[in-house]
Amino acid sequence: MPQIIDGKKIAQEIKDEMKIEADKLRAQGIIPCMAVILVGDDPASAVYVGGKRKDCAYVGIESRAYELPKTTAEEELLTLIAQLNEDKNVHGILVQLPLPGHMDEKKVINAISPDKDVDGFHPVNVGRLCTGVEGFVPCTPAGIVQLLHRSGIKIEGKECVVIGRSNIVGKPASLLLLRENGTVTMTHSKTENLMDITKRADIVVAAAGRPKFITKEYLKKGAVVIDVGIHRNENNKLCGDVDFEDVFEKVSAITPVPGGVGVMTRAMLMYNCISAAKREELL
Numbered sequence: 583m584p585q586i587i588d589g590k591k592i593a594q595e596i597k598d599e600m601k602i603e604a605d606k607l608r609a610q611g612i613i614p615c616m617a618v619i620l621v622g623d624d625p626a627s628a629v630y631v632g633g634k635r636k637d638c639a640y641v642g643i644e645s646r647a648y649e650l651p652k653t654t655a656e657e658e659l660l661t662l663i664a665q666l667n668e669d670k671n672v673h674g675i676l677v678q679l680p681l682p683g684h685m686d687e688k689k690v691i692n693a694i695s696p697d698k699d700v701d702g703f704h705p706v707n708v709g710r711l712c713t714g715v716e717g718f719v720p721c722t723p724a725g726i727v728q729l730l731h732r733s734g735i736k737i738e739g740k741e742c743v744v745i746g747r748s749n750i751v752g753k754p755a756s757l758l759l760l761r762e763n764g765t766v767t768m769t770h771s772k773t774e775n776l777m778d779i780t781k782r783a784d785i786v787v788a789a790a791g792r793p794k795f796i797t798k799e800y801l802k803k804g805a806v807v808i809d810v811g812i813h814r815n816e817n818n819k820l821c822g823d824v825d826f827e828d829v830f831e832k833v834s835a836i837t838p839v840p841g842g843v844g845v846m847t848r849a850m851l852m853y854n855c856i857s858a859a860k861r862e863e864l865l
């Protein structure tokens with residue numbers, strides 16, 4: 583019977599650990615604070631922001647909400663970010679993506695101070711991750727590594743295959759697995775003979791954004807499978823990039839969807855925000 587990696591339980595553990603850290607910071611007069619900026623009225627984004635603010639409240643992080651209309655000029659958003667960069671009481675800044683079409687996402691992300699970039703998307707933090715310097719790591723890949731560690735799954739020396747090379751999942755996940763001394767192959771839509779590559783893997787991270795794409799033919803017996811994908815199937819139920827039922831008998835451990843990677847992303851945001859507030863402690 584494969585191990586079902588319980589993201590819900592692990593995410594709760596991390597949030598509880600962060601709550602203790604937040605209490606310690608408060609005892610020293612530091613109130614961890616995250617500014618959450620939402621531009622426009624995209625319902626999915628509003629739900630994500632609501633969830634993040636709920637987690638902040640649970641952990642004991644003050645969340646400051648900035649809800650700007652869809653028509654906000656880019657310059658206005660950049661001015662707000664500049665003010666928040668300067669505000670010593672704000673430790674983390676999060677701009678909910680996607681932004682309205684008239685805004686340049688790269689420019690906006692680059693405007694956030696790298697030391698407040700709790701999403702880990704700023705090029706300085708990407709560079710820190712590449713060169714092994716401490717910095718903010720994007721939340722979803724950071725969550726993947728926590729899931730593996732806290733489930734007793736060894737990464738060091740293992741053959742890890744990441745399917746996908748996006749800036750928010752595939753690339754940082756590959757770099758993190760490498761940092762953990764995995765032997766990493768990053769694959770993408772132009773990869774030839776994907777199945778031959780994934781079949782070698784001890785650990786497969788599926789982040790292709792294709793529902794139920796990974797079937798048992800892609801895996802070796804006993805592989806560990808981390809499913810990052812989130813989709814709605816034909817019955818409007820959530821499913822991942824992996825065909826869970828099909829691969830179940832072949833794997834040694836697997837993350838479910840929902841209740842696997844998805845819930846970890848928000849927990850790791852709390853981790854990043856507490857890390858940002860701890861830097862004030864060191865100043």
Ligand code: NAP
Pocket residue numbers: 722745746747748749750751752769770771772773776789790791792810811812813843844845847
């Ligand atoms: P993305 O930006 O669309 O990237 C998908 C990646 O998969 C690309 O690098 C693409 O290659 C590659 N790919 C597509 N088809 C492939 C194929 N047939 N074989 C091999 N590689 C293939 O998606 P993303 O933002 O990384 O997200 C991936 C999935 O994770 C989505 O389902 C998304 O909803 C989910 N997600 C979940 C969380 C969470 O919190 N759980 C967070 C973020 C994303 P090219 O580069 O060549 O196009």
